[in-house]
Amino acid sequence: MSEITTIGIVGAGQMGTGIAHVCSLGGYDVLVSDLSQERLDASRTRMSQNMARQASKGAIAQADADAAMKRIQFSTELGQMAHADLVIEAATEDEKVKRAIFADLQSVMNKDAFLATNTSSLSVTRLAASTDRPERFIGLHFMNPVPVMKLVELIRGIQTNEATYEMAKGLVDRLEKTHATAEDFPAFIVNRILMPMINEAVYALYEGVGTVESIDRAMRLGANHPMGPLELADFVGLDTCLAVMRVLHEELADTKYRPCPLLVKYVEAGWLGRKADRGFYDYRGETPVPTR
Numbered sequence: 458m459s460e461i462t463t464i465g466i467v468g469a470g471q472m473g474t475g476i477a478h479v480c481s482l483g484g485y486d487v488l489v490s491d492l493s494q495e496r497l498d499a500s501r502t503r504m505s506q507n508m509a510r511q512a513s514k515g516a517i518a519q520a521d522a523d524a525a526m527k528r529i530q531f532s533t534e535l536g537q538m539a540h541a542d543l544v545i546e547a548a549t550e551d552e553k554v555k556r557a558i559f560a561d562l563q564s565v566m567n568k569d570a571f572l573a574t575n576t577s578s579l580s581v582t583r584l585a586a587s588t589d590r591p592e593r594f595i596g597l598h599f600m601n602p603v604p605v606m607k608l609v610e611l612i613r614g615i616q617t618n619e620a621t622y623e624m625a626k627g628l629v630d631r632l633e634k635t636h637a638t639a640e641d642f643p644a645f646i647v648n649r650i651l652m653p654m655i656n657e658a659v660y661a662l663y664e665g666v667g668t669v670e671s672i673d674r675a676m677r678l679g680a681n682h683p684m685g686p687l688e689l690a691d692f693v694g695l696d697t698c699l700a701v702m703r704v705l706h707e708e709l710a711d712t713k714y715r716p717c718p719l720l721v722k723y724v725e726a727g728w729l730g731r732k733a734d735r736g737f738y739d740y741r742g743e744t745p746v747p748t749r
């Protein structure tokens with residue numbers, strides 16, 4: 458298979474919706490699948506709102522947004538993926554869920570089609586091995602929010618062949634994004650570096666080295682980061698930060714990755730960051746207020 462014209466996306470949550478958005482604007486025909494019609498309807502609504510926002514800012518033409526929305530089909534039927542040249546799995550971060558999707562997909566997908574996963578932390582090699590096409594399987598790790606973030610990490614499992622890697626590079630180019638290639642080790646590149654930094658910021662808070670505000674201000678103005686690490690942790694979700702630290706700690710078996718007990722405590726409290734209205738900051742009022 459040389460040319461990709463139709464891309465299937467399984468899982469229409471925040472990432473699947475964003476990936477469908479950029480693929481359709483990139484001129485591909487897109488097939489989106491999720492468990493329920495409600496989730497697909499929510500995905501379509503969010504996507505058209507996001508495109509309208511981009512058009513109102515002049516980032517894209519309204520006519521291109523309209524044409525892109527027409528190139529997308531939403532269906533709960535996985536059978537539609539028979540028409541896809543590439544399927545990108547962007548479902549819940551749970552290995553059992555992903556494996557079940559791959560098993561269902563291989564009975565409907567064209568035998569020459571490529572398969573990719575957007576996993577943030579699971580082993581691409583292990584996921585690839587569970588499919589009927591490990592050599593045509595690759596990690597395509599988009600960043601959140603997909604329409605805004607320029608990077609896509611490409612992760613080759615040890616079985617991934619050169620044609621699959623070239624296909625993935627071509628796709629990233631056509632989406633006008635940039636790739637960084639990562640070997641298949643826990644958390645790849647971005648999260649391997651970012652999450653320990655966030656975890657260290659939580660240790661600095663835990664040990665009283667600084668307050669929430671002074672830690673964030675120090676890193677914004679002293680290291681030129683656009684967001685402080687604790688603000689960023691709230692944006693990502695503290696449960697996600699903790700999950701990635703646990704993967705690093707367990708799979709690399711090095712104590713330098715131990716999750717900070719204060720991060721664990723925030724997650725246990727349900728203070729997960731912006732999505733829960735409270736994390737290192739409290740977002741329930743007009744302006745965010747530090748919680749420590």
Ligand code: NAD
Pocket residue numbers: 467468469470471472473490491492496547548549550551554558575576577578598599600601693
């Ligand atoms: P999400 O919870 O917003 O969306 C997941 C979607 O998958 C849901 O709509 C759910 O209904 C659907 N789903 C679950 N089981 C399914 C099945 N059997 N068939 C079809 N759809 C199914 O999650 P998300 O944030 O979009 O994350 C999706 C993937 O992207 C995960 O692997 C995650 O690790 C990865 N990722 C997330 C981020 C992030 O910042 N959120 C960044 C990069 C990668």
